[in-house]
Amino acid sequence: MKMKKIAAIVLSVALSAASVMSVSAAATDGILTVGTGKVVCIDAGHQAKANSETEPIAPGSTVTKAKVAGGTHGVVSGLTEAQLNLAVALKLQAILEARGYTVVMCRTTNDVNISNAERAGIANANKADAFIRIHANGVANSGASGVVALAPSASNPYCAGIAAQSQQLAQSVVNGQCAVTGQKNRGVSLDDTMSGINWSQVPVTILEIGFMTNPSEDLNMANADYQAGIATGIANGLDVYFSNLVVTP
Ligand SMILES: [Zn+2]
Numbered sequence: 001m002k003m004k005k006i007a008a009i010v011l012s013v014a015l016s017a018a019s020v021m022s023v024s025a026a027a028t029d030g031i032l033t034v035g036t037g038k039v040v041c042i043d044a045g046h047q048a049k050a051n052s053e054t055e056p057i058a059p060g061s062t063v064t065k066a067k068v069a070g071g072t073h074g075v076v077s078g079l080t081e082a083q084l085n086l087a088v089a090l091k092l093q094a095i096l097e098a099r100g101y102t103v104v105m106c107r108t109t110n111d112v113n114i115s116n117a118e119r120a121g122i123a124n125a126n127k128a129d130a131f132i133r134i135h136a137n138g139v140a141n142s143g144a145s146g147v148v149a150l151a152p153s154a155s156n157p158y159c160a161g162i163a164a165q166s167q168q169l170a171q172s173v174v175n176g177q178c179a180v181t182g183q184k185n186r187g188v189s190l191d192d193t194m195s196g197i198n199w200s201q202v203p204v205t206i207l208e209i210g211f212m213t214n215p216s217e218d219l220n221m222a223n224a225d226y227q228a229g230i231a232t233g234i235a236n237g238l239d240v241y242f243s244n245l246v247v248t249p
Pocket of ligand 1: 135136
């Protein structure tokens with residue numbers, strides 16, 4: 001009965017900030033345990049040292065990319081993207097576990113050497129219900145800011161079967177994060193060039209949590225409390241995503 005009520009709340013509102021608030025409020029009351037039985041795989045993007053060896057961008061593809069690119073860095077904070085991604089990923093792990101989720105981490109330190117295809121392999125092997133890849137953006141224009149979530153398109157030659165759920169996942173987490181932090185919501189961007197997406201057999205998104213090339217966004221994201229807000233927002237988005245799945249035939 002309680003689940004019905006919550007399902008109605010989720011159904012009645014699209015993936016708006018209002019629905020995120022409803023679900024997270026219910027979750028803290030202990031009424032809704034969306035996380036129970038759900039496996040979330042978290043990949044903190046990049047690592048201490050890039051790996052320029054190449055691998056196919058998808059199963060059977062002749063197109064190759066570096067196993068792990070270097071990533072961007074904070075123009076003011078001086079953080080590497082690998083460090084920021086890991087800090088947020090570890091906070092997200094703690095929040096999700098507190099909400100009853102089973103969490104699989106692709107890495108918990110920066111000193112690893114795991115290719116993007118291998119990271120997808122970890123999510124696949126653990127039959128993750130959602131694969132969240134945490135990244136941060138970097139561009140030449142220091143004014144660019146905000147959050148964008150990447151997902152495969154319906155015409156992706158390798159993983160079209162997970163496209164629809166991945167797009168819902170992407171929309172849910174980008175909305176969740178922006179509802180908490182107030183960052184600009186840049187929505188979902190369809191991308192079929194990412195190895196870690198193309199190798200995935202489970203719903204996947206790359207969440208670009210902000211621009212490290214924007215001085216104020218970089219400083220915000222370097223702050224531990226702000227990182228906790230990002231992680232809370234992503235967790236709220238996952239609650240919404242799984243709540244919607246519960247009521248979708
Ligand atoms: Zn990245």
